[in-house]
Amino acid sequence: MARGSTRPTSRDVARAAGVSQAAVSLVLGDKWRGRVSETTAERVRTAARDLGYRPNLAARNLRLGHTRTVLLVVPALTTEFFAGVYTGAARIAAEHGFGVVLYPSPEGIGPARDPFHSARAALDGVLASSMAADALTAIRGDQLPLVMLDSDPHGSLGAATVNLDIADGVRQVTDHLLGLGHRHFLHLAADIPSWTFAVRAHELATRLASVPDTRVRTIHAPISIEGAQQATTAALTGPGPHPTALVCDDDKLATGAYKAIRRLGLRIPDDLSVTGLDDLALATAIDPELTTVRLDAELFGERGMQALLAVLDGRTPTQGDIPVQLVVRDSTAPPRSRP
Amino acid sequence: MARGSTRPTSRDVARAAGVSQAAVSLVLGDKWRGRVSETTAERVRTAARDLGYRPNLAARNLRLGHTRTVLLVVPALTTEFFAGVYTGAARIAAEHGFGVVLYPSPEGIGPARDPFHSARAALDGVLASSMAADALTAIRGDQLPLVMLDSDPHGSLGAATVNLDIADGVRQVTDHLLGLGHRHFLHLAADIPSWTFAVRAHELATRLASVPDTRVRTIHAPISIEGAQQATTAALTGPGPHPTALVCDDDKLATGAYKAIRRLGLRIPDDLSVTGLDDLALATAIDPELTTVRLDAELFGERGMQALLAVLDGRTPTQGDIPVQLVVRDSTAPPRSRP
DNA sequence: CGCCGGAAGTGTTACGTATAACGTCGCCCG
């Protein structure tokens, strides 16, 4: 055994194998073809195994000048969607020998003046969701290579971006509802200032503007079931004509709306059609199953990571929005003719 | 500007401020009281700011011999529950100057023979959920300090553990249903081999064993809405007497069961009472709202991190299970008297 | 024989930081 409780170093392995530390580094680093004999290499490998040697990451990172680790910054609420983003990003990263460290941007976690205080790993780059807005300023502080997921494509941050074609998703939803005959819309919008959400309202409005006799009213709610329920209840019990279609900014909002609608004694889709956006598990958990727009979170993560790796490599990331797809289920139907 | 594109080091700051590198380290490390004058310190600070100096984490970690970073290993599906665990763990960690890196144990992410290939940060310790079973063997390979979240308390891994009092939760559910008059149970169990889930069936069985004339049948399903739906449909359409209460291993399973029950034309809770376990957002998203057991995920994370910090500190973690609480909502009622 | 070249390694250095050990003043006190 070694002296105390300290982990064995490459020099310990070298001593055990009767070679120099440099030889150990060569063998374990797989750089030994033509430099070390097979027998010696095997001796080194068994010595390393016997000692339970694990290279010291900190030392390696210092020596190499990079860590082959990138940070994925997601909103505080680690949702199903971002789990998919992570999965896709991690897959691509692994294929290129990179690791991914997850950083859910904090919401009352300690001092947190510096997000890298929590994610204190040494990093090569950052892949950040535009929804983690609170962490963005601190990220800019470090001059790490940065790729934004679904940020303003006009590039206010000067960073490369990868975008979901949300605008097209809203177009598909709107066309679907218009095709069913709906003309009077209620838009349940997310209560957070984000380009990602701003585009929904804008696209909905411009799409409807091209069709005569349409009407849309927008209400805002926090992205929570309770918040959406309250806002929907308030909007539906107010005065004025009732909408026949409720367009929600995401599936969670739609879920809250479901509860409000049911409490009011209305039926989906008979009295009111409802649409979501995301296609979370929630969409098929509720009854009736929700017509929504599927966002391919894994592909999103993959493309984001590919872009970041390109930046790290000095290349220019390929452009192009990621397509999305309307999924028609049971929450939309033609409007009942008014009595 | 500096020479090329390399980040400034503490030596660059020292040159700019006209002091030695050691002085920079002292000032920026807040160890300078009585060692460096206030004016010099200020000069160093402004120089660091002007150069945009960020300490090299890899070098610091190497020098210090530790990283003050721990790994949190959670199941691949990054759920709401584990988001809470992370939040609690990160809060405690931050209070002690530690960072937390999240590692969702992979599910087909690249080679992944070594989970630390993906989470390649240098680590001081590991906090692991027992549900991330696939990663556990690899974790044992490293001799890092380890604390298990909700593992077998008999300590098969020789690591400290922190446990939720799931057994008590099952007791509360069972007593609630027995009190309502239910005697015939169906147990919808999770299809994964895990101590955490095994305890549910065991506790349910032992509890019912003390009451005469009870009956329970257990069926298994993967933790997904579809899987639960299929298993429930199969069980309810089979021959034999029908249960009056359906006890689900978690809220997601209950959600699938809801769909199956509704498709069969039965009503909750009139024809069948249903209970869950977790108290996710899902529990109040579905209709009727689900009677379930609330697990305090944040407290779980806090206690786990406290235990890990204790281990890192050479202390013995405090013992004691974390209490859970039955939340009675609208999915449970007395059984209808048989016609 | 003399020399070249490849195989098989070794010696040494640098990465950037934190800190222990070591100066150097000037001033106060005995």
Place this chain on the structure above:
DNA sequence: CGGGCGACGTTATACGTAACACTTCCGGCG
């Protein structure tokens, strides 16, 4: 008037790794 001490720094070193430059050995070839 000397010595000691506090204030203010500096010099030197080590952390563990990877890689460059160098040595030694030998076989072959002209």
